[in-house]
Amino acid sequence: MFVRSWIGLGLAREIVFLPLQHDPMISAPTLFVDSDAIAANWLLLDSWHRAAGGRACGAAVKADAYGVGLNLAAPVLFEVGCRHFFTATIDEAIVLRKLLPEAWISVLNGLTPALAEKNIVPVLNSLGDIERWRRFAYEAEEQVSAVLHVDTGMARLGLDAREFLHLAAHPELLSGISLDFVMTHLVAAEVPQAAQNTDQTVRFRTIEATFPGTRTSLANSAGIFLGARFVSDLARPGYALYGGNPTPGHKNPMRSVIRLAAPVIQVRDIPVGASVGYNATWVATRKTRVATLGIGYADGILRAASGRLVARHRGVRIKQIGRISMDLMTFDVTEHPDIGPGSILNLLDDTITIETMAKAAETSGYEILTSLGKRYRRVLEHGYRGA
Numbered sequence: 001m002f003v004r005s006w007i008g009l010g011l012a013r014e015i016v017f018l019p020l021q022h023d024p025m026i027s028a029p030t031l032f033v034d035s036d037a038i039a040a041n042w043l044l045l046d047s048w049h050r051a052a053g054g055r056a057c058g059a060a061v062k063a064d065a066y067g068v069g070l071n072l073a074a075p076v077l078f079e080v081g082c083r084h085f086f087t088a089t090i091d092e093a094i095v096l097r098k099l100l101p102e103a104w105i106s107v108l109n110g111l112t113p114a115l116a117e118k119n120i121v122p123v124l125n126s127l128g129d130i131e132r133w134r135r136f137a138y139e140a141e142e143q144v145s146a147v148l149h150v151d152t153g154m155a156r157l158g159l160d161a162r163e164f165l166h167l168a169a170h171p172e173l174l175s176g177i178s179l180d181f182v183m184t185h186l187v188a189a190e191v192p193q194a195a196q197n198t199d200q201t202v203r204f205r206t207i208e209a210t211f212p213g214t215r216t217s218l219a220n221s222a223g224i225f226l227g228a229r230f231v232s233d234l235a236r237p238g239y240a241l242y243g244g245n246p247t248p249g250h251k252n253p254m255r256s257v258i259r260l261a262a263p264v265i266q267v268r269d270i271p272v273g274a275s276v277g278y279n280a281t282w283v284a285t286r287k288t289r290v291a292t293l294g295i296g297y298a299d300g301i302l303r304a305a306s307g308r309l310v311a312r313h314r315g316v317r318i319k320q321i322g323r324i325s326m327d328l329m330t331f332d333v334t335e336h337p338d339i340g341p342g343s344i345l346n347l348l349d350d351t352i353t354i355e356t357m358a359k360a361a362e363t364s365g366y367e368i369l370t371s372l373g374k375r376y377r378r379v380l381e382h383g384y385r386g387a
């Protein structure tokens with residue numbers, strides 16, 4: 001094990017690198033992030049997109065790289081060849097700019113003149129945004145970059161059909177603005193048969209034709225797997241980079257990126273009829289050995305999943321029992337006498353996936369990732385391939 005400082009990248013926090021297959025002693029809940037898997041996932045998405053006729057592949061790194069840790073993920077992505085990054089907010093983009101001085105960075109929602117001096121490119125979502133950015137360019141007496149977002153069905157952000165027609169009829173509204181990309185966002189890319197996918201590509205091709213010569217950006221993670229009609233100059237995957245399955249219902253083509261491990265802090269034996277946890281939702285029907293982990297819903301283990309989670313210890317699955325509380329959760333380890341204080345349980349790994357946990361909490365893997373707690377130690381690990 002060696003410790004390397006990323007101060008050179010403008011990052012104050014130290015990152016611990018661990019060698020392949022190493023299961024270290026940990027004394028607190030720890031999120032292991034596999035840098036090789038992130039790199040492999042980006043390379044796979046990039047090659048899929050190119051094979052279908054696309055050009056570059058970028059990365060959505062909003063919400064602290066989907067909860068995985070922006071300071072861990074972004075340098076890995078840049079190193080493997082990713083040059084285009086999307087954040088949701090201006091503050092995220094400013095943090096990213098410090099990490100990656102050379103990258104092209106765009107903010108999906110937020111427009112302020114301060115972006116230009118940090119070389120951050122805003123996404124223009126309305127005629128109002130266009131007007132503000134044009135005025136800024138005029139006052140600054142320079143050409144400013146932007147991405148133009150046209151709504152083709154999501155109805156959240158982006159120029160609606162009426163605004164788009166207005167812009168098409170008045171191209172001078174964009175004077176002083178150089179469009180790096182024109183983009184849209186897919187509503188249901190993870191459902192290949194969804195009618196919206198076709199509708200949106202048809203609309204997007206019209207939009208593309210209105211701005212000849214301007215590069216395009218279309219697919220998210222799942223969109224990359226939809227084939228040639230969904231290619232563009234720049235794909236914007238997020239979820240799949242971090243190990244999420246972009247092809248629900250099919251085998252996950254991505255490599256598992258995170259492993260969440262926590263030590264058992266206490267073990268006790270309880271008699272038949274005794275209950276475990278708040279509101280006594282679980283009652284022992286046999287003499288039971290209970291192991292407690294110091295991790296709970298304050299760490300993103302959603303309370304809604306209470307009684308439905310599993311953990312893994314040396315390849316064996318163990319059932320979670322009772323309510324998940326803020327900082328603690330409990331497991332039935334009656335049949336696992338080798339588990340005691342200090343034993344390490346995996347709550348997420350390559351077999352207990354973010355989708356497994358999402359199902360237990362009746363939510364999406366996206367929410368599991370972005371809920372990942374701030375209290376974990378985050379450790380960048382090379383080449384983790386299962387416990």
Ligand SMILES: *Cc1c(COP(=O)(O)O)cnc(C)c1O
Nearest residue numbers: 060185220221222236237238239
């Ligand atoms: C979040 C986001 C993405 C990435 O989507 P994934 O499904 O995570 O790949 C791409 N484009 C936009 C506009 C987004 O908001």
